[in-house]
Amino acid sequence: MQRLTAACYIHGMPLLVTEAIVLHAFDYLESSRIIRLLTREAGIQSVLARGARKSRGRYGSALDLFAEGSAQLYVKPNRELHNLAAFEITRSRNELAEEVGRFTAASTIAELALRFAGEEGSPQLYDTVSDVLDRIARALPLATIGTGLAGCWRIVSVVGFTPELSSCAVCHTPLRDNEDGAFSPAAGGAVCSTCRQVARRARRLPATARAAMTCWLAGEESVPLSDPEGRSHQRLLREFLDAHMPDDRPLRAFAVWEHERWSAA
Numbered sequence: 001m002q003r004l005t006a007a008c009y010i011h012g013m014p015l016l017v018t019e020a021i022v023l024h025a026f027d028y029l030e031s032s033r034i035i036r037l038l039t040r041e042a043g044i045q046s047v048l049a050r051g052a053r054k055s056r057g058r059y060g061s062a063l064d065l066f067a068e069g070s071a072q073l074y075v076k077p078n079r080e081l082h083n084l085a086a087f088e089i090t091r092s093r094n095e096l097a098e099e100v101g102r103f104t105a106a107s108t109i110a111e112l113a114l115r116f117a118g119e120e121g122s123p124q125l126y127d128t129v130s131d132v133l134d135r136i137a138r139a140l141p142l143a144t145i146g147t148g149l150a151g152c153w154r155i156v157s158v159v160g161f162t163p164e165l166s167s168c169a170v171c172h173t174p175l176r177d178n179e180d181g182a183f184s185p186a187a188g189g190a191v192c193s194t195c196r197q198v199a200r201r202a203r204r205l206p207a208t209a210r211a212a213m214t215c216w217l218a219g220e221e222s223v224p225l226s227d228p229e230g231r232s233h234q235r236l237l238r239e240f241l242d243a244h245m246p247d248d249r250p251l252r253a254f255a256v257w258e259h260e261r262w263s264a265a
């Protein structure tokens, strides 16, 4: 994709041209929408899309959830809401809205990006979120849990919370590949049998589950998961996020992703 970076002044307001992904959108007043974007150049930004409800002609489907494209923002200095001048779509990702497992997994990815990304541009986080959404869009319905888990762990890793999996997160003793052990969210990874006794709220972590997480962090996603394994992985990830999120607000999209599949089954 062509990378656009430009900052120039039009009508006295700086114009930011950046690649952007729509992570959240809601109606505002009669005719407009407020969009929360993950931008490559300036992290999370909120923009007002005037007239987006009245006429879809202006933006078309560009402002649908998870769409990606080139955004032009009139940046109001010291304000939290900027004006969206244009959005030229490059990927719509309609497939994400076509299947509930894909949609709930993608919504979880959006939630993590909104919570972890600040207003600093992070090309690595941007590219990871973009790639993860593409992978979920291509995932078969039965694979959406694994693909979503892989994506969540990659995002967690990019923002600096890579879990320790090859050695004990407390005493750093290397763990054997086939060694069943435990996982401590507070310690930040797998723990050996000795440290498990003192680690708070450590949970059993079979060697196969640890291997799956290692694959996901390496960008692989074709890890076969049974339903109970998928459920256990979601619970472990939730507990890890609870221990490391920047604030205490509940993860609503994650909760829907975690419970929708199993309550529908």
Ligand SMILES: [Zn+2]
Residues within 6 Å of the ligand: 168, 169, 170, 171, 172, 173, 191, 192, 193, 194, 195, 196
């Ligand atoms: Zn240890």
